[in-house]
Amino acid sequence: MKIIGTGSAMPSMSVTNDMLSQFLDTSDDWITTRTGIKQRRIITNETLKDLAVTASQKALDNAGIAATDLDFILCSNVINNYVTPALSCIIQGGIDATCPCIDLNGACSGFIYALDIASAYLETGRAENVLIVCAEQPTRLVNWSERNTCVLFGDGAAAVVVSKGDNLKSLLLTTQCKVDALYYQRKMEFNPYVRQSDGDMPLVMNGKDVFKLAVSSSISDIKTVLAKAELDENDISYFLLHQANMRILDSIKDYFKQTEEKFPHNIEKYGNTSSASIPILLDEMNGNNQLHKGDYLLLSAFGAGFTSGACIIQW
Ligand code: ACO
Numbered sequence: 001m002k003i004i005g006t007g008s009a010m011p012s013m014s015v016t017n018d019m020l021s022q023f024l025d026t027s028d029d030w031i032t033t034r035t036g037i038k039q040r041r042i043i044t045n046e047t048l049k050d051l052a053v054t055a056s057q058k059a060l061d062n063a064g065i066a067a068t069d070l071d072f073i074l075c076s077n078v079i080n081n082y083v084t085p086a087l088s089c090i091i092q093g094g095i096d097a098t099c100p101c102i103d104l105n106g107a108c109s110g111f112i113y114a115l116d117i118a119s120a121y122l123e124t125g126r127a128e129n130v131l132i133v134c135a136e137q138p139t140r141l142v143n144w145s146e147r148n149t150c151v152l153f154g155d156g157a158a159a160v161v162v163s164k165g166d167n168l169k170s171l172l173l174t175t176q177c178k179v180d181a182l183y184y185q186r187k188m189e190f191n192p193y194v195r196q197s198d199g200d201m202p203l204v205m206n207g208k209d210v211f212k213l214a215v216s217s218s219i220s221d222i223k224t225v226l227a228k229a230e231l232d233e234n235d236i237s238y239f240l241l242h243q244a245n246m247r248i249l250d251s252i253k254d255y256f257k258q259t260e261e262k263f264p265h266n267i268e269k270y271g272n273t274s275s276a277s278i279p280i281l282l283d284e285m286n287g288n289n290q291l292h293k294g295d296y297l298l299l300s301a302f303g304a305g306f307t308s309g310a311c312i313i314q315w
Contacts (some may be wrong), residue, residue, distance in 0.1 A: 001119040002165025004129075005065070007058025008158035008283040009039040009051040010270065016062020016152070026147045040154030040271030042139050048080050049258065051157035052087065052135035055283075057155030059131065059159035060095065062286070067097035069153040070161075071127035074117060075103045076110030077136040078304075080143050081183075107182075108242050108303025109173075110134060111313055114172055115225055115299075118162045133159040136274035141184050143202035152245070154271030158279030167250030169296070170228035171311035172221050181209040182304040190224040214244060214302045215251045216230045221310035222300055223258065228294075233258060236312070237295035238285070242302055243277035254299075264290075274303065291315045 023209055031037055043051070052075070059101070060067055075088035088101035106113035114132040118129045121127040137155040147166035187200035218241065233256045241249050246267055253263045266281055273280060278299055285291050293315060300310040 002167035003058045004163045005063025005161040006283040007055045009054035010156045011043045013044045015200045036250045037271045039266045043155045048137045052091045055157040055159040067095040068091040070097050070099045073101040073129045074114045074132050108274045109301040109307040110310045112309030134276040136276045141203045143178045156273040156276045158276045167314040169312040170225040173309040178306040214248050217308035225310045236298045240299045244272045
């Protein structure tokens with residue numbers, strides 16, 4: 001597998017920490033010190049579909065292929081207006097593609113899970129070109145009166161086109177059932193036999209547990225994918241980590257004794273955009289010509305489940 005195109009699209013509305021402190025008992029100082037986040041984008045006038053379609057079209061343009069050249073579309077998403085059909089079906093119409101589509105929910109690790117599925121399709125010859133779109137709107141998951149969760153998130157979308165190649169050097173997925181650390185229950189409709197009310201509560205997060213799980217799983221995954229690829233941390237040009245919290249990124253960077261330049265971040269601008277965070281960062285770096293042919297990129301993500309995944313891709 002190789003990545004042949006990237007694209008991203010962000011909501012126009014930018015919300016600073018100071019704006020949040022107008023209705024929440026919080027401060028720019030607290031949020032910056034504890035998370036590294038200075039602002040986040042929030043979907044207001046546009047829709048998640050608009051962002052996903054724009055990101056996908058940019059990725060196709062960057063790859064130099066048409067939507068009709070796609071053999072499969074995978075959309076990583078946690079929440080959108082539709083429970084069914086899948087968001088990928090809606091995106092398919094937006095870009096005028098004709099191939100089969102499916103959504104997956106791997107929470108914040110969704111991009112790595114999607115890369116794994118795409119690579120399996122490419123390896124078995126079932127596809128030549130796969131579009132992966134990560135479209136996320138976590139600002140509609142949280143309770144906006146709970147300061148420990150709502151300040152963390154932002155909305156956004158990013159896409160990559162992957163094609164046949166030899167650039168995926170190793171990939172690892174892990175899942176441990178730890179629902180209590182991070183979950184969101186939606187309201188189910190009643191039926192004639194079930195009348196009790198259940199579910200329907202905003203995101204519940206045990207921040208300290210998530211922090212520890214994130215650091216430990218990412219470090220372990222990074223070690224494993226390095227060993228599988230017969231590389232060490234100094235061979236990696238950039239570590240593209242899920243943008244959840246600057247302190248999580250710093251802990252992992254310090255563990256591997258790497259420089260700040262090798263751990264690029266944009267959490268200060270966008271907050272935690274769930275599975276879209278790594279492809280948004282990848283697209284920014286691609287757009288800025290920061291990535292050079294032959295560079296080893298190590299991607300590592302973690303999220304609700306608890307899911308985690310990492311991979312090494314040669315640019
Ligand atoms: N503003 C001001 N004070 C706050 C805020 C806020 N936004 N949020 C919490 N506090 C207060 C708490 O009430 C608490 O006050 P108290 O001491 O009077 O009780 C104090 O700050 C410390 O709270 P802690 O929860 O201990 O703060 P901590 O240092 O653990 O930071 C945080 C909290 C930022 C959530 C951290 O635990 C974290 O980042 N965890 C990881 C969570 C994460 O990344 N989630 C993203 C989703 S999942 C994913 O992407 C993998």
